[in-house]
Amino acid sequence: MMSHLDGNAIAGPLSEIFGADMTMASGRCGGCGDVSPLAMAMVYLKPNAYIVRCHVCDTMLIMVVESRASVAIEIEGLDSLVIPR
Amino acid sequence: MTSTWKVGTVAAIHAETPTARTLELDVPDWPGNLAGQHLDLRLTAPDGYTATRSYSIASADSGPRVQLAVDRLPDGEVSPYLVNDVIVGDELEVRGPLGGWFVWRPEQTEPVQLIGGGSGIVPLMAMIRAHEAAGSTARFRLLYSVREPGDAFFAAELAELERSSEHLEITWVYTRKTPDGWPTPAGRVTPAILEASTISAAENPTVFVCGPTGFVEAVADILVELGHSSGSVKTERFGGA
Numbered sequence: 596m597m598s599h600l601d602g603n604a605i606a607g608p609l610s611e612i613f614g615a616d617m618t619m620a621s622g623r624c625g626g627c628g629d630v631s632p633l634a635m636a637m638v639y640l641k642p643n644a645y646i647v648r649c650h651v652c653d654t655m656l657i658m659v660v661e662s663r664a665s666v667a668i669e670i671e672g673l674d675s676l677v678i679p680r
Numbered sequence: 681m682t683s684t685w686k687v688g689t690v691a692a693i694h695a696e697t698p699t700a701r702t703l704e705l706d707v708p709d710w711p712g713n714l715a716g717q718h719l720d721l722r723l724t725a726p727d728g729y730t731a732t733r734s735y736s737i738a739s740a741d742s743g744p745r746v747q748l749a750v751d752r753l754p755d756g757e758v759s760p761y762l763v764n765d766v767i768v769g770d771e772l773e774v775r776g777p778l779g780g781w782f783v784w785r786p787e788q789t790e791p792v793q794l795i796g797g798g799s800g801i802v803p804l805m806a807m808i809r810a811h812e813a814a815g816s817t818a819r820f821r822l823l824y825s826v827r828e829p830g831d832a833f834f835a836a837e838l839a840e841l842e843r844s845s846e847h848l849e850i851t852w853v854y855t856r857k858t859p860d861g862w863p864t865p866a867g868r869v870t871p872a873i874l875e876a877s878t879i880s881a882a883e884n885p886t887v888f889v890c891g892p893t894g895f896v897e898a899v900a901d902i903l904v905e906l907g908h909s910s911g912s913v914k915t916e917r918f919g920g921a
Contacts, residue, residue: 606734
C-alpha cells in the first residue's frame with residue numbers, strides 16, 4: 596500500500612471549499628472521538644482524489660475529489676469540525 | 681485565506697543534488713508566504729488529465745518570487761517532469777500559499793528544533809531563512825539526515841550559516857555514506873542521536889519534522905519517548921509525487 600501523507604496535503608482543495616486554511620481546523624472523529632487538527636490526519640492520494648483518515652483509528656473522515664471543473668468534499672466520518680478564527 | 685489557481689513562470693533553475701533541482705517561479709499576485717507553507721502544483725496533459733502535488737516553499741519572502749526544491753521520485757507523475765523537463769520560461773499552475781499548521785513566525789521566541797530527512801529540508805530551510813532575515817535570537821537547531829554528502833540540499837548555504845549564525849546549530853546525519861574522516865559510521869537517526877543532538881523536551885521547544893513518511897513516523901515516535909508532548913511536535917510527510 597502506498598504510504599500516506601498528512602492533512603497538510605489537503606490544504607489546497609479545502610481552502611477553495613471553505614475559503615480558509617483548514618489544516619488548523621479541529622475535527623472530531625466519528626469512530627473514536629479523537630479531536631485533532633486536520634493537519635494531523637492521514638491522507639491517501641488517489642488520482643484526482645484525497646482520502647482522509649483518522650490518525651488514531653483509521654476511520655475515513657472525508658474524501659475530497661478534485662478535477663479541472665470542480666472540487667467536492669464528501670463528509671464521511673467527521674462528527675464536527677471547528678475552524679479557529 | 682482563499683487560494684485559487686494562478687500561473688507562475690519559471691524564472692531560474694539550478695541543480696541541488698544529482699536528483700533534485702531548485703525552481704524559482706515568478707507568480708503575479710503572489711501574496712508572499714510564511715516560512716513552512718506549501719503550494720499545490722498542477723500539471724495538465726493534452727487529454728485533460730490533471731495531476732496535482734504539494735511542494736513546500738523554500739523561500740519566505742514578501743515578493744512574487746517563490747522558490748521550490750523538488751526531488752525526483754521514482755515512479756512519480758509530477759516530480760520527474762519538474763526535475764528533468766521544465767525549462768526557464770515554462771508556465772506552471774500553482775495554488776497557494778497553503779497551510780497554517782506547519783509554519784514558523786518571526787514573533788515566536790521559544791527554542792525551535794528542526795529535523796529534516798532528504799528533501800524534507802525544504803520548509804525547514806524557509807524557517808531558517810526567515811529566522812536569519814528577521815534577526816531572530818530564538819535558538820534554532822537543525823538535524824539534517826541525508827543518504828550521503830552529495831544528497832544535501834542547500835549545502836553551501838547551510839555551511840555558511842553554520843559558520844556565521846550565532847543562533848543556529850546544525851547536526852548532520854549520513855545514512856549510507858559519510859564524508860571522509862567523519863567520526864561516526866553511517867546509519868539512520870536513532871534515539872541516542874536525537875537525545876544527544878536535539879533540544880531537550882525540558883526546554884519546551886517547538887519541533888518541526890519533515891521528510892518521507894517512514895522517517896517522520898520513526899522520528900516522531902522517538903521524540904515522544906524522549907518526553908516531547910505530541911502537541912509540540914509538528915510533522916509534515918511527503919511521498920507519492
